[in-house]
Amino acid sequence: MRKSWEVERINRDIYLEHLIDAYKNLVFSICFKLVQNYFDAEDLTQETFLAAYKGLDDFDGTNEKAWICRIATNKCLDYLKHSGRKSVPTEDTYLNEFQSKIPTPEEEVEEGEVKNQLYTLCTQLKEPYREVALDYFFHEKDISDMVSQSGKNIKTLQTQVYRAKNMLKKLWRKE
Numbered sequence: 410m411r412k413s414w415e416v417e418r419i420n421r422d423i424y425l426e427h428l429i430d431a432y433k434n435l436v437f438s439i440c441f442k443l444v445q446n447y448f449d450a451e452d453l454t455q456e457t458f459l460a461a462y463k464g465l466d467d468f469d470g471t472n473e474k475a476w477i478c479r480i481a482t483n484k485c486l487d488y489l490k491h492s493g494r495k496s497v498p499t500e501d502t503y504l505n506e507f508q509s510k511i512p513t514p515e516e517e518v519e520e521g522e523v524k525n526q527l528y529t530l531c532t533q534l535k536e537p538y539r540e541v542a543l544d545y546f547f548h549e550k551d552i553s554d555m556v557s558q559s560g561k562n563i564k565t566l567q568t569q570v571y572r573a574k575n576m577l578k579k580l581w582r583k584e
Contacts, residue, residue, distance in 0.1 A: 425462050428477060433458075435474075436481045443485035453488055457481040530580045534573060541566065542573040 436457050441450035457480050461468075468476060524547070531542040544550045544558075552570065556563050 421462065421465050424465065425458065428461055428473065429458055432474065432477050436477060439478060439481045440485050444488060453484050457484050460484065530577055533580060534576055537569055538573040538576060541569040542577060545570050546577065
């Protein structure tokens with residue numbers, strides 16, 4: 410005759426199998442979406458089911474899908490918190506990030522040529538689109554700044570920016 414704790418353990422094992430069969434893909438997709446790494450997501454999926462097994466005594470049996478999803482989410486959030494603390498940027502990483510922020514001479518020349526071409530195209534537009542295009546696209550002003558400077562209605566300026574953008578696209582294609 411089996412002892413009651415052994416029967417309880419067998420029932421817990423069967424319930425865990427049910428949880429794994431029913432929710433393994435869902436739990437993995439949650440983990441993968443949060444950590445963006447296939448192998449880490451696999452590990453976190455296993456940890457989720459292990460935590461669920463350990464927490465079966467506290468689980469009341471209602472809404473098991475939400476319960477297992479919450480465990481998976483918490484596992485991933487804990488992982489992300491701790492992995493962020495563990496990662497120390499190396500010298501190479503720092504130098505690569507620093508170098509990527511400084512434009513190369515070729516990039517500066519290209520940007521200058523594009524800016525000149527954009528200015529030329531903006532000046533080809535008729536008023537009021539010329540002024541709006543120069544302010545918005547060339548000088549990179551916000552709509553709110555343009556409203557305060559020109560005194561125009563915000564919807565009017567938004568419409569003019571939209572139309573100027575379409576006109577510039579057509580001119581750009583011709584070039």
